[in-house]
Each structure stands twice: as structure tokens, then as C-alpha cells.
Amino acid sequence: MTKFTHLIKLSVGTEGVSDLADWQKTVAARTSDGLPRHVTRMWPKREDEVLNGGSIYWVIKGVILCRQTILRLDEVTGHDGIRRCAIVLDPELVRVEPTQKRAFQGWRYLKPEDAPADLSRAKEGEADLPPSLSAALAEIGVR
Template sequence: MAGHIHLIKLSVGTESVEDLAAWQATAHERWADGIPRHVTRMWPKRAAEVLNGGSIYWVIKGFVQCRQRILRLDEVTGRDGIRRCAIVLKPGLIRTTSAPKRPFQGWRYLDPKDAPVDLSPDRQKDDALPPELAGALAEIGVL
């Protein structure tokens, strides 16, 4: 889709795609509509591009492993009175090819040309390879 940009974010504390899915499944209880969100301090300046077909790519254990489509951005106010951005996500994680990513703080923009490709639909339910192995295989063009 032309004119869009993605976000990339570390999934701190999760060990696997399944772990992130389980956390989102329990965290939904905090939101009246049950749709997962990630709350962040910074509002994307390129919000229109993010909302024009962008996804959030999740880095787990040093590798991009999955993504979620971004539905909208909601303003939320924390208990401390500070305005924050809730990135509202389409439920369900889409596995991608594994790509190494060094740690960083917050989220970053990810150009679509640099985004890992989705695994084929028949591979979405495969048992996950260890991230290091998946990354090595992707690097040589096997995955």
C-alpha cells in the first residue's frame, strides 16, 4: 500500500510470539472493547501514514518475529494526568520471517521496503524455530 509507514517495537519481557499473544489475551480485560492496545508516551508525528495501512512489527528476543495491523490511535490519559497514545491493534499476530534487530528504546518508524515479509498462510501455525536459527535461515534465503 502506497503512502504508509510501519512502526517497530521491542516486546519487552516476552519470550515468544505465543507469549505475546497470551499477554495480549489477558491484557484485553483492561479495555472495554477487548481490542489490544499498546500505550506509549510518544504520539507518531506521521500518524496519517501509520493509519494508511501500517502495522507494528514486534521484536522478540532480538528478532522481528511478527506484526499486527494498526487500526487507530487513541488518546489516553494516565493516572499521572499525562496524555499518551494508545496504538489500537487488530487482534491476532501475523508471523513474519525472522530478522535480527538490536535493542532500542520506544518505537521507531519502519519503511515498508525494510519490513520482513509475512510467512505464508500455511506456515502461520508452524512451530516456531529458535529466533537465531530462523534469522540465519532467512539471511541465506531459506525462509
């Protein structure tokens, strides 16, 4: 059995999944081939595991709300000449069971068994709950 792992990352400045989707449509958040990306200073040491079926789970306002499959890692060089990692993502934002997550810096690895389950397609079409309400519901075990 081939091993894989996920990443988890705060989506700073977004109010909900729709804000994240809007940001990823901007030129600054896209690769030259039009895919969304997130640029970070650190390159995952467990690159092979991340690229073997991993996703990035997005924490919005203290709650994990969605994920995107990681397609590849591109090397990019900033205006300052420093090498960085662009995490290139599938454009589909998959909603997951809202799960509270404390703030942290950068990204972290997330074991597959610790990742929230995807929501059913029927629930994906529902209107976004405010992140604070999602957090409150997750805290009491209602998702």
C-alpha cells in the same frame, strides 16, 4: 498513491509470539472494546501515514517475528495524569520472515520496503522456533 508507514517495537519480556498473544489477552492490554493495545509515551507525528495501512512489527529476542495491523490511536491518561498514546491493534498476529533487529528504545518508523514479508499460511501453523534459532537462521540467510 497514498503514502503509509509502519512502526517497529521491541516486545520486552516475551519469549515468543505465543507469549505476546497471551499478554494481549489480558485486561491490562485491551481497550474498552476488547482490542489489543500498546500504550506508549510518544504520539506518532506521522499519524496519517501510520493509520493508512500501517502495522506494528514486533521484535522478540532480537528478531522481528510478527506484525499487527494498526487500527487507530487512542489518547489515554495515566494515573500520573500524563497523556499517552494507545496504539490499538487488530488481534491477528501475522507471522513474518524472521529478521534480525538490534535493540532500540521506544518505537521507530519502518518503511514498507524495509518490512519483512509475511509468511505463507502453511508456515504460520508450524511450531515456534526459539528466537535464538530464528536469529541464527536469519543471520545466515535461511528463513
